[in-house]
Amino acid sequence: MTSCKPKGARGAVSAGSAEKAYVAPGKYDEFYNFVSGGFSGQMPVYGLPSGRLLRVIPVFSVDPEKGYGYSEETKPMLMTSHGFVPWDDLHHISFSQTNGEIDGRWTFGNGNNTPRVARIDNTTFRTVEIIELPNSAGNHSSPFITENSEYIVAGTRFSVPVGNNTDVPISSYKQNFKGTISFISIGKEGEMDIAFQLLLPGVNFDLSHAGKGPSHGWFFFSCYNSEQANTLLEVNASQRDKDFVMAVNWKKAEEYLRAGKGVKQQVRYAHNVYNEKTHTATHEIRTEVTVLDPAILKDICYFIPCPKSPHGCDVDPTGEYIVGSGKLAALIPVFSFTKIQKAIADKAYDGEYGGIPVIKYEAALYGEVKKPGLGPLHTEFDGKGFAYTSFFVSSEVVKWNIKDLKVVDRVPTYYSVGHLCIPGGDTRKPFGKYLIAYNKITKDRYLPTGPELAQSAQLFDISGDKMQLILDFPTIGEPHYAGAMPADLLKKKSLKIYKIEENANKYVSKGEKETKVVREGNKVHVYATAIRSHFSPDNIEGVKLGDEVYFHVTNLEQDWDVPHGFAIKGALNAELLIMPGETQTLKWVPEKVGVYPFYCTDFCSALHQEMSGYIRVSPAGSNVPLTFSLGKQGAAAADTTKPATK
Numbered sequence: 001m002t003s004c005k006p007k008g009a010r011g012a013v014s015a016g017s018a019e020k021a022y023v024a025p026g027k028y029d030e031f032y033n034f035v036s037g038g039f040s041g042q043m044p045v046y047g048l049p050s051g052r053l054l055r056v057i058p059v060f061s062v063d064p065e066k067g068y069g070y071s072e073e074t075k076p077m078l079m080t081s082h083g084f085v086p087w088d089d090l091h092h093i094s095f096s097q098t099n100g101e102i103d104g105r106w107t108f109g110n111g112n113n114t115p116r117v118a119r120i121d122n123t124t125f126r127t128v129e130i131i132e133l134p135n136s137a138g139n140h141s142s143p144f145i146t147e148n149s150e151y152i153v154a155g156t157r158f159s160v161p162v163g164n165n166t167d168v169p170i171s172s173y174k175q176n177f178k179g180t181i182s183f184i185s186i187g188k189e190g191e192m193d194i195a196f197q198l199l200l201p202g203v204n205f206d207l208s209h210a211g212k213g214p215s216h217g218w219f220f221f222s223c224y225n226s227e228q229a230n231t232l233l234e235v236n237a238s239q240r241d242k243d244f245v246m247a248v249n250w251k252k253a254e255e256y257l258r259a260g261k262g263v264k265q266q267v268r269y270a271h272n273v274y275n276e277k278t279h280t281a282t283h284e285i286r287t288e289v290t291v292l293d294p295a296i297l298k299d300i301c302y303f304i305p306c307p308k309s310p311h312g313c314d315v316d317p318t319g320e321y322i323v324g325s326g327k328l329a330a331l332i333p334v335f336s337f338t339k340i341q342k343a344i345a346d347k348a349y350d351g352e353y354g355g356i357p358v359i360k361y362e363a364a365l366y367g368e369v370k371k372p373g374l375g376p377l378h379t380e381f382d383g384k385g386f387a388y389t390s391f392f393v394s395s396e397v398v399k400w401n402i403k404d405l406k407v408v409d410r411v412p413t414y415y416s417v418g419h420l421c422i423p424g425g426d427t428r429k430p431f432g433k434y435l436i437a438y439n440k441i442t443k444d445r446y447l448p449t450g451p452e453l454a455q456s457a458q459l460f461d462i463s464g465d466k467m468q469l470i471l472d473f474p475t476i477g478e479p480h481y482a483g484a485m486p487a488d489l490l491k492k493k494s495l496k497i498y499k500i501e502e503n504a505n506k507y508v509s510k511g512e513k514e515t516k517v518v519r520e521g522n523k524v525h526v527y528a529t530a531i532r533s534h535f536s537p538d539n540i541e542g543v544k545l546g547d548e549v550y551f552h553v554t555n556l557e558q559d560w561d562v563p564h565g566f567a568i569k570g571a572l573n574a575e576l577l578i579m580p581g582e583t584q585t586l587k588w589v590p591e592k593v594g595v596y597p598f599y600c601t602d603f604c605s606a607l608h609q610e611m612s613g614y615i616r617v618s619p620a621g622s623n624v625p626l627t628f629s630l631g632k633q634g635a636a637a638a639d640t641t642k643p644a645t646k
């Protein structure tokens with residue numbers, strides 16, 4: 001597919017639009033916009049309508065800015081069954097929901113490459129849990145959520161051999177490769193657990209959304225490569241006129257699970273949790289998963305033919321309409337949940353695919369949006385009866401009426417739009433004021449910055465009949481899906497400090513009196529504190545080559561927005577950035593004899609530049625005693641300004 005540059009009449013921003021996106025200095029934005037960072041592996045958060053970048057939440061990738069993945073406390077978050085994986089590709093965002101509405105508790109993101117799902121605590125804007133997915137190979141149709149946050153799903157994009165024998169020829173794809181979908185249950189405190197997996201034919205599960213309202217209890221997935229090609233997919237997976245949307249009756253799956261129809265499989269996957277009291281992550285490997293086989297348990301899954309190589313799979317706010325978007329299709333099929341139920345009751349099937357019934361296209365179809373554009377990808381809803389679909393190839397957003405399927409408006413995007421986001425646009429209660437288009441190609445929109453340009457997001461006002469472009473803003477990595485919620489849902493509960501008296505880190509120092517340096521064999525533990533504008537201790541001697549030094553730095557501040565940083569010359573990792581009341585640990589293995597400075601990296605006070613210290617490293621076997629101090633001044637320096645006297 002190539003992109004083309006539309007020559008839209010409304011390409012230029014019309015009068016009055018600047019005001020709509022303008023948030024005066026000192027004023028707050030109306031919405032928080034959590035955006036997938038794509039191949040950055042992170043999750044940037046913007047304010048809307050200003051497009052101001054508020055925060056980049058580190059999720060699947062190390063972040064030297066914040067010490068995430070570098071501090072001893074956060075390293076376990078990035079552990080997997082493959083070991084320490086410092087990067088991933090984050091595509092989709094889901095917010096926790098109650099009764100189908102955004103409740104503001106947590107944000108979820110998927111790791112597309114080494115299959116994982118992460119949970120972010122919305123009070124701290126931190127990643128607090130990551131679960132890996134066994135039997136999966138590319139967690140793309142994820143992390144979509146049910147209307148009471150019962151489950152998050154994780155469907156594999158790439159089918160792979162699963163089970164005991166995975167050393168098989170690639171050419172045996174059709175016999176040996178399987179797709180799986182994981183249902184991750186969400187506990188009261190947000191904790192994630194793989195409740196069960198569905199074992200499915202070897203197609204590529206692409207995107208997904210949960211049913212809602214009347215269709216609550218169901219999930220819908222788009223699948224491509226129903227050809228089951230294992231090479232040159234751009235040709236070989238584009239042969240069939242239709243692929244599928246798969247409907248999953250997860251309440252039925254729960255029944256089978258309770259009836260003991262699941263098969264336990266031995267697997268290995270990581271489960272990592274960040275404890276906000278100890279400020280420390282723990283990593284464990286889990287070894288079992290329960291698998292259900294819908295080819296045997298017939299009434300869990302149904303395939304619905306969908307033209308052609310479908311990508312987006314979106315459910316409207318009423319829960320009745322399911323929109324499939326075929327990347328190569330010249331129309332948008334809209335399926336009816338009521339008709340799907342009737343088709344199942346009537347057994348209006350066209351045979352089976354991989355042991356799963358295929359519902360007749362017409363029996364499930366509500367209707368088709370005719371000639372909407374080229375390359376439909378994703379659809380969002382405004383809650384007022386309209387759907388908005390992105391078109392990658394024709395590079396536009398098309399607004400259409402869900403009832404009569406008539407196109408009512410279209411605007412160009414710059415260029416080649418992927419996902420769209422309307423605040424609450426995939427829930428039962430969209431806020432419907434803005435639409436953001438996340439574009440793949442930026443070309444001439446910004447000042448050139450060498451071969452790569454920041455990806456471009458574009459903000460549209462959709463409060464009127466016609467969409468109106470009001471702002472361009474750059475994004476981090478490559479944005480895919482995003483979510484936005486009213487600022488009022490989050491801003492009051494945003495955490496300001498960690499209470500020092502609640503700090504349960506094993507290495508905390510709750511005051512300067514508690515600071516010390518302790519040797520345990522070749523490990524030297526520095527229990528340090530930071531407060532404006534010094535470290536305690538700030539002079540350390542007696543470290544020897546061959547030692548591992550652990551700086552456990554507690555930030556004693558109890559004021560909002562006063563982190564301290566910690567960095568030491570030659571460290572092979574990054575800084576620490578320690579929040580008020582928090583303890584973080586930097587591991588340092590000195591490789592040369594000498595005196596090394598360390599300092600605070602975050603400009604915290606007028607005397608920030610003074611916030612520093614020294615640590616002396618002596619040869620192995622040296623008898624310099626282990627000492628530490630603060631405020632112990634050496635003898636007066638020689639005064640070199642006077643000439644030496646006889």
Ligand code: K7E
Nearest residue numbers: 091377418419480481
């Ligand atoms: Cu369309 Cu990975 Cu959701 Cu990107 S995906 S655009």
Ligand code: CUA
Nearest residue numbers: 600602604608
């Ligand atoms: Cu602490 Cu600068």
